[in-house]
Amino acid sequence: xxxxxKIFSTTGTDxxxxxxxxxxxxxxxxxxxxxxxxxxxxxxxxxxxxxEVQVDNVRDHAVLVLHTQTAPVNDNVIQLFALLDAINxxxxxxTFVAFPYMPYSRSDRKNRPRISVMGQRLPEILNNVLGVRxxxxxxxxxxxxxQYFTPTADEVPAVxxxxxxxxxxxxxxxxxxxxxxxxxxxxxxxxxxxxxxxLGLEQAYIHKIRPDNDERPAVKGxxxxxxxxxxxxxxxxxxxGNTLIRDAELLKSHGAASIHMFAVxxxxxxxxxxxxxxxxxxxxxxxxxIVVTDTIPVTNKAAVAGPKVRVIxxxxxxxxxxxxxxxxxSLSELHRFEAFDEL
Numbered sequence: 270x271x272x273x274x275k276i277f278s279t280t281g282t283d284x285x286x287x288x289x290x291x292x293x294x295x296x297x298x299x300x301x302x303x304x305x306x307x308x309x310x311x312x313x314x315x316x317x318x319x320x321e322v323q324v325d326n327v328r329d330h331a332v333l334v335l336h337t338q339t340a341p342v343n344d345n346v347i348q349l350f351a352l353l354d355a356i357n358x359x360x361x362x363x364t365f366v367a368f369p370y371m372p373y374s375r376s377d378r379k380n381r382p383r384i385s386v387m388g389q390r391l392p393e394i395l396n397n398v399l400g401v402r403x404x405x406x407x408x409x410x411x412x413x414x415x416q417y418f419t420p421t422a423d424e425v426p427a428v429x430x431x432x433x434x435x436x437x438x439x440x441x442x443x444x445x446x447x448x449x450x451x452x453x454x455x456x457x458x459x460x461x462x463x464x465x466x467x468l469g470l471e472q473a474y475i476h477k478i479r480p481d482n483d484e485r486p487a488v489k490g491x492x493x494x495x496x497x498x499x500x501x502x503x504x505x506x507x508x509x510g511n512t513l514i515r516d517a518e519l520l521k522s523h524g525a526a527s528i529h530m531f532a533v534x535x536x537x538x539x540x541x542x543x544x545x546x547x548x549x550x551x552x553x554x555x556x557x558x559i560v561v562t563d564t565i566p567v568t569n570k571a572a573v574a575g576p577k578v579r580v581i582x583x584x585x586x587x588x589x590x591x592x593x594x595x596x597x598x599s600l601s602e603l604h605r606f607e608a609f610d611e612l
């Protein structure tokens with residue numbers, strides 16, 4: 270029996286969805302009985318600010334929906350709900366959802382009295398109201414985020430892309446003993462514990478105390494050798510960039526030769542600054558290079574920053590992961606650093 274796969278996306282995710290569509294199509298074209306198409310949807314906005322989504326035919330199709338966090342975040346989440354509802358009403362064979370960056374992924378803990386925890390509620394809505402049963406998360410902010418889904422969401426790491434970039438663009442021109450991998454805090458050291466051996470680099474640690482409120486973390490010092498070394502800081506995301514700038518200034522004060530920041534998700538957002546002001550602030554900081562992937566649309570932001578910001582395309586990895594999910598293949602292979610050489 271032939272299977273038609275249709276790929277849909279919400280507003281703001283459409284450019285990434287087109288790139289993922291090309292990757293999935295290229296990987297599945299040689300598989301008998303599978304046809305991959307880019308789904309069409311129309312979003313209508315009424316005078317009362319309600320929206321309505323209509324999709325083309327998906328009856329008995331396999332449907333993949335991509336959604337990443339883009340502004341306006343809350344409007345686009347409602348659009349995701351409406352899109353999934355329209356798809357459900359059209360009787361697909363199966364529905365898959367992939368989050369390059371899941372909205373509310375930072376809001377998953379009740380760490381203060383009487384607050385909402387939308388990082389848990391969003392998976393519940395997707396599961397219990399909209400009937401989603403297969404979800405893919407790409408390098409989620411919290412490792413336990415996948416457990417809020419029933420069944421547990423699939424998770425694919427993207428850090429190996431950053432590791433390969435360091436190997437290709439830096440460790441070929443500098444000796445290993447001239448470099449250091451810097452962990453911004455204890456959480457990063459735990460999260461990326463496999464990276465030092467993958468790169469063969471010495472580690473350094475920035476010691477911080479992080480309160481459970483809006484106060485800035487207090488820096489206690491650095492452990493490890495950074496003087497005269499090219500330092501690579503690695504994290505899962507960059508939000509306002511304030512922590513990154515303070516870490517860079519600290520490393521410079523300890524004699525670092527250069528500072529390179531690597532993060533999977535380039536959120537680049539600060540309520541107090543315009544987008545252009547935020548990117549200029551990062552350009553003016555003592556950081557030699559910022560490298561992120563495009564799990565969140567970042568092309569325009571990177572253009573403001575100029576050559577200091579480089580973007581790694583996430584579509585090849587995401588396309589391979591989605592292909593495996595659609596075909597019922599194992600995703601465990603994508604947790605090996607070596608597998609990323611073949612993407």
